[in-house]
Amino acid sequence: xDLRIAVLDMNDGHANQGMRxxxxxxxxxSTLHQYNIQLDEFNVRQKTELPDLSYDIYISSGGPGxxxxxxxxxWDKQFCQWIQAVEDYNTDVNHYPKKHVFFICxxxxxxxRYYGLAKxxxxxxxxxxxxxxxxxxxxxxxxxxxxxxxPFYAVDSRSYQVTEPDxxxxxxxxxxxxxxxKDRPHVPYDxxxxxxxxNDYFIGTQFHPEADAIGMSMHLQTEDKKKSVIENHGEAxxxxxxxxxxxxxxxxxxxxxxxxxxxxxxxxxxxxxx
Numbered sequence: 621x622d623l624r625i626a627v628l629d630m631n632d633g634h635a636n637q638g639m640r641x642x643x644x645x646x647x648x649x650s651t652l653h654q655y656n657i658q659l660d661e662f663n664v665r666q667k668t669e670l671p672d673l674s675y676d677i678y679i680s681s682g683g684p685g686x687x688x689x690x691x692x693x694x695w696d697k698q699f700c701q702w703i704q705a706v707e708d709y710n711t712d713v714n715h716y717p718k719k720h721v722f723f724i725c726x727x728x729x730x731x732x733r734y735y736g737l738a739k740x741x742x743x744x745x746x747x748x749x750x751x752x753x754x755x756x757x758x759x760x761x762x763x764x765x766x767x768x769x770x771p772f773y774a775v776d777s778r779s780y781q782v783t784e785p786d787x788x789x790x791x792x793x794x795x796x797x798x799x800x801x802k803d804r805p806h807v808p809y810d811x812x813x814x815x816x817x818x819n820d821y822f823i824g825t826q827f828h829p830e831a832d833a834i835g836m837s838m839h840l841q842t843e844d845k846k847k848s849v850i851e852n853h854g855e856a857x858x859x860x861x862x863x864x865x866x867x868x869x870x871x872x873x874x875x876x877x878x879x880x881x882x883x884x885x886x887x888x889x890x891x892x893x894x
Contacts (some may be wrong), residue, residue, distance in 0.1 A: 682725030723824030
């Protein structure tokens, strides 16, 4: 089967491991299932590039910076228009198969802000590391989370957060919260919403389901990043993160399930429509 996949690069020209990981997941998945893939990338923030509606599957990456300060920038406005255009396409009963979209980290924050599903705000301090993600009851029926344990582990890297979900908006949209961060009753902060099913075809995560152990380990062991983590979190935290990356039941389990599950669902819709 032929499939066209668009990856929206939200990294604003900054070097990162996320895009490499997304490419490798798609490559491995398409080879495994013997799909013929056309993969195109769009530099959203630097060049205001956005894909048209001719693609079958869309993945929008994480990226640096504030999801709040860009609200009046051209690329941000066009990204929001693009979200609405894909939703409008999917809402039209004459359009089939539907377009599936996965929002990661920065893209997820932008989508939450666009829909007004929850409060998007700056954190008191950056969250960076491998953390447990706690599933909600709704997640038990979420096929993208199929095969995951509760909690499951994922890479979290963010200076902003999605908190205080608006139940009325969520119910009206038919959205579902799928995962939240660890409950910390001794800390007076709201738990962040870590994953949302926006509608039947849009899903997003605050964490990085594409992160692999090799890339994350390389990133953590660069001189700058190692120094930064130790200065901000201590050497014990840095060593703990390196150890957790080598645990096959943690981020590599997430890596091998969430995005591949998403791709399976989107491709399955294409097969049904053929």
